[in-house]
Amino acid sequence: MIGQKGDGMGKGSVILVVEDDALLADMALEMIEEAGLTAIAVDSVDAALDYLKENAExxxxxxxxxxxxxxxxxxxxAAFVAVRWPQIAICVTSGVALERPYRLPKNAQFMPKPWKPQEVIAFVQKAVRPR
Structure with a gap:
């Protein structure tokens, strides 16, 4: 695990950041914290799945x-999470692709890098709104 920011540890309030570049992970954590939300960063798919198995709710x-x-x-x-935990909003990012990858689940959002803070904040705020 890379790190955690924020303190809103209520049900459905954590944003899981999966990024193996520590500087980018910290940047995402800061943006999410500025939106008043809690974020946890992990640096691999395995770490993300381990975290989700214990904390998906x-x-x-x-x-x-x-x-x-x-x-x-x-x-x-993203494809696995969309099936196993459909209640989790998903955003996949890339510094290489500028267009949505064709294999991305339909309910997942795509965001090219560099991130625009207002887009990151809009995504996480929409995700924590009651459905």
Missing amino acids: RVAAMFSDVRLRGPLNGIEL
């Missing part, structure tokens, strides 16, 4: 890079 959204360490990438992680 607290996770409102997952914000993941496409390229990650390990055998799976962020698109494959």
